[in-house]
Amino acid sequence: MEVLSIISQKGGVGKTTLATCLAVEALNEGKRVAVIDLDPQATATFWSDVRPDDDPAVLSIQPVRLPSVLKASEQAGTDLVIIDSAAVSKDIAYAAAEAADFALVPFKAAVFDINSVAQTVRIIKQVGAPFALVCTFVPPQGNETIEAQEIINDLGSDFCPVLIGNRKAFFRAQAKGCAVQEQGFDPDGKATEEIKNLYKYTCIHLNKYKKDAGDERKLA
Numbered sequence: 572m573e574v575l576s577i578i579s580q581k582g583g584v585g586k587t588t589l590a591t592c593l594a595v596e597a598l599n600e601g602k603r604v605a606v607i608d609l610d611p612q613a614t615a616t617f618w619s620d621v622r623p624d625d626d627p628a629v630l631s632i633q634p635v636r637l638p639s640v641l642k643a644s645e646q647a648g649t650d651l652v653i654i655d656s657a658a659v660s661k662d663i664a665y666a667a668a669e670a671a672d673f674a675l676v677p678f679k680a681a682v683f684d685i686n687s688v689a690q691t692v693r694i695i696k697q698v699g700a701p702f703a704l705v706c707t708f709v710p711p712q713g714n715e716t717i718e719a720q721e722i723i724n725d726l727g728s729d730f731c732p733v734l735i736g737n738r739k740a741f742f743r744a745q746a747k748g749c750a751v752q753e754q755g756f757d758p759d760g761k762a763t764e765e766i767k768n769l770y771k772y773t774c775i776h777l778n779k780y781k782k783d784a785g786d787e788r789k790l791a
């Protein structure tokens with residue numbers, strides 16, 4: 572079983588959107604997927620409540636239960652767990668980072684908040700989890716992404732080459748308990764292409780860093 576965590580101390584940067592779209596992509600690729608929702612706002616769980624399908628399973632839990640729920644997920648034959656975390660709470664960010672084989676840290680290009688990114692990066696580095704920053708809500712034009720990338724390089728963090736655009740399809744799909752890849756949203760469009768590329772990037776990194784049974788990180 573592999574564990575992907577989506578972590579950012581900043582609110583509204585696309586954590587839940589990425590968690591749910593990547594979960595649907597993994598399902599489409601034939602994986603057994605569970606989303607663990609650590610956010611007290613339970614946005615991913617509400618998404619699941621309005622979702623027309625039962626899959627992926629979404630569990631809303633308190634961080635203290637994370638180790639036992641992960642163990643049960645593994646025993647149940649889950650291939651991939653995606654942990655959706657919450658803004659602001661350091662405890663939740665630590666719990667998500669500790670459990671992760673790999674973490675994605677979304678940030679908004681247009682309102683780049685260096686303090687919150689630096690704080691999130693500090694937490695993940697303390698735990699020692701491999702991670703990459705992923706730029707979301709990327710506007711069609713402008714230099715914000717390049718400027719943000721330069722600052723990120725200074726933070727000594729990996730920058731995911733897949734950019735997630737500011738696209739209405741993400742909002743429309745999310746509101747209906749769906750993902751952009753699904754019928755009625757953007758199955759042949761740019762948003763889907765971005766999610767598919769992010770999924771491929773994530774799989775490569777999960778595979779590279781997957782923790783061995785003895786909890787040692789495998790550095791391929």
Ligand SMILES: Nc1ncnc2c1ncn2[C@@H]1O[C@H](COP(=O)(O)OP(=O)(O)OP(=O)(O)O)[C@@H](O)[C@H]1O
Binds near residue numbers: 656657735736742745
């Ligand atoms: N790339 C995008 N383009 C346009 N809208 C988006 C995009 N990503 C997310 N959204 C929309 O922006 C809002 C915030 O996204 P989301 O809930 O995923 O952020 P979050 O980081 O999980 O927020 P929180 O910190 O409150 O949990 C949602 O309404 C979502 O549908």
Ligand SMILES: [Mg+2]
Binds near residue numbers: 586588610614615
């Ligand atoms: Mg959220």
